[in-house]
Amino acid sequence: MWSSDRHGAPRLWIVLVSILLAFATGETRAELLIATARDGAVEALSRDEAEQLYLGRRATLAARTPLLLLDLPPGESRDQFYRLLTGKNPSQIRAYWSRMVFTGRALPPKEAADASDARRLLLENPGAIGYLPSHYANDPSLRILLHLE
């Protein structure tokens, strides 16, 4: 009897710590989303289309709106984005894009200064598509096209 009481408190702690950890990992396991402006021209985007756009295999969508593809500066979010979407690591992506650019096949996405600059560019350009950390999911001025995890 008393032994189970003695273990009750630690069990509670384990539960609490687990919940906290779940929140914490939820925050750091940077899920990413692809977004456009709420009133933007792009209404839907499939994962295939996103992959083709970010690999320079296509430059437009069916709607024919001039697209502005956005990138984040080199770093964790960008590396993770390409890993999630294309399965390629940072040096593979750089080599791949150098091939696409210097063969005249495609232009790389425009690099935003940071996530909030990317958000600004999304709002100012009706044809802009960009990826952002998941905490932008509830931003009322954005339309979320895809979740990546």
Place this chain on the structure above:
Amino acid sequence: MKNRLTALAIAAALHASPAAADIETATFSGFGTLGAVATQTDDLQFLRVGIEAPGSDTVKLGSDSVLGMQGNFRLGGSTEAVLQVLTRKTPKNNYTPRASLAFLSFAPAPEFTLRAGRLRVPAFMLSDSLDINYAHPWVRPPVEVYTLNPFADLDGIDLLYRTRIGDVDLELHPYFGRSRVDITESGRASLSRLRGLNLGLSRGSLTLHLGYSRARLDLRWGDAEFGVLQHALEALPEGRHILAEMQGNGASTSFTSAGFQWDDNRWQLIGEYAARRASGFVNSAHGWHLTVGRHIGPTTPYVRLARTRQDEPIVGDALSAGLPAVEAFNASRNASQRSIGAGLRWDAHTNAALKIELTRTHVDADGWGAFFPTGDIASTRVSDRKINTLSISIDVVF
């Protein structure tokens, strides 16, 4: 043709709806390599046959060093212009820049891109990026395959059709045009009515390439040694027939290539086979290479094997028999060799890679491989030699 296309492009630009505010109308970028290659023997130099002129040293900066600048210009809607100017050592022994890309592209639908102007001859899997060493694991694409077709510039038109079937990306790439290259001293060669079709498939980590083309070849050798040989042959009764095999107009040629690339973030595998057939002026030959690399942090060590073999000499055995000078001509234009190389790519910086490669090459008994005498041509043996080379390079993109 070009003027009319330019006019069309300007008209398209004027009618285009204003693009989004932050879409740049002009983008500039560049790439470069500073490379050195050294042979372990004093009397031979490494030579990228058909790309550069022979020098007189065993350590060369001209084989791999290259600088390219590019501008992309949006002309509105789905029309774009690309200009790329490139400088590297040429067969004329200078560094005169040339336009390596100068085309207008028009995408009538997301799947189609139509291009006209100066394009690349897409003979190989990696033709498009032949000068962009940053895009490759090696110091340079293996010469056993990539020497088989020195024609780089396509003046003509092509079409890129891309589609996705299931989870496979497919690209069909038909092209048509002509091409010219200089040959050492005053020689030159041209391909006309060049037409070909490439098929590219990619799925996940795997990319496949298949290509086939045909063309008419006109060629004139222009080196002093050939002048002496030509003079001597003109005095022989059968000399005229031999000379007609060596140079002239209207040889028919075909080129085939097939390759694959695999990169799963741990292992990198690349292999390619290419073959050229020619009815005259150049030999018929085929080559292959196989590369295995392993990504370890920012480094990628690799090992590669490569082989090129002659199928038909320029002057057939029946005509060249008993004429050492003609056999020497055949040998000097036969790049047959086998090699094994071990190297390392180190992605030292976001936009720069350092590379080193050690290669051991065995030149075939009837060829010169990718080597050339540093001194007297007549008294230097090139055939049937084993040669070590060390290559070091820094590649950048900016």
